[in-house]
Amino acid sequence: MFPFRDHNPSNRTPYVTWTLIAINILVFASYASFDDRSTAMVFYNWGLVPVLSSPETFLTSMFLHGGAMHLAGNMLFLYVFGDNMEDQMGHLGFTLFYLAGGMAAAFAQVASDPSSQIPMVGASGAIAGVMGGYLLMFPRARVDVLLILIIIFRVIPIPAFVVLGPWFAIQLVQCWAMPSDSGGVAYWAHAGGFAAGLLLTIPIWRKRGGSAFWRCTEGHPPHPEAKYRVVKTHVPTVRRSR
Secondary structure: OEEEEEOOOOOOOOHHHHHHHHHHHHHHHHHOOOOHHHHHHHHHHHOEOOOOOOOOHHHHHHHOOOOHHHHHHHHHHHHHHHHHHHHHHOHHHHHHHHHHHHHHHHHHHHHHOOOOOOOEOOOHHHHHHHHHHHHHHOOOOEEEEEEEEOOEEEEEEEEHHHHHHHHHHHHHHHHHHOOOOOOOOOHHHHHHHHHHHHHHHHHHHHHOOOHHHHHHHOOOOOOOOOOOOOOOOOOOOOOOOO
8 A cells, every 4th residue: 555645735835845855856866877886885975874873874864765666655755744744843843853753763773783784774764753743643634545456556545543553563563573684674763763753743742732632633634634536537448349
C-alpha cells in the first residue's frame, strides 16, 4: 500500500515542506550521474558512519539518498504529511521539528551499533518524525492509499492510524529481527525518528486541548476535509471476441 495524498487540507502554504523536497532533489541530482566509486565516496564523506560519528554528518546525511526510488518514496511521504505539520507548527517551528526528528533518528541508529562502518543516508528518519507527529494530531484523518495486488490497482481511503500505526510497529519488530550491521534499511532510525516526532508534538497537541482536542474532532482534522472527484477515463470499452 502506498499513501499518496490525504483529505486534510492545510491553511497555509507549506513553503518549508516544498523547500525540503527541492533541496533533497537537487542534492541527489548533484551526484546521480557519478559512478559507484564516486558515489560511495560521497556517502562516506557526507553520510553518517556510526564508527566515525562526525558531527556535521548528522545533518548532511538527511539530504542524501541511495537511489531514485529511495528519494521518490521519502519525498512522497513528506509531501503527504509535511504540509499539515507545518500548518500546525509554523514555518520556523516545523523546520526545527524536522531537523530535530532527523537528529534523533541518527542518534538512535548510531546507538544501535556504534561500531558500524556502513554509512546511513536518507531523509526517512526525519520524515518518520513528521509521521509520528501527524499520528498524534490527526489519527483519523483520511489518507488515500494505492493498493496493488498483482494486477489489481485500487485507491482506498483509510484513517491515518491504520497507515502509520502498523508502519511504526513494523519498524520496531525489524529493529530486533534484523542485525543492525546488515545494511539496507535503517530501522532504528525510523523508529527513533517516529518516537521523537510524536514526543516533540505533544506540546502542540496539549496547546490545542490534548484529549479534549481529540474529543472535539474525534481524531479528524478540525476543518472540512478535502474532496477528490473521481475522473472517468475516456478509454473505450472493447468487447471480448468469440
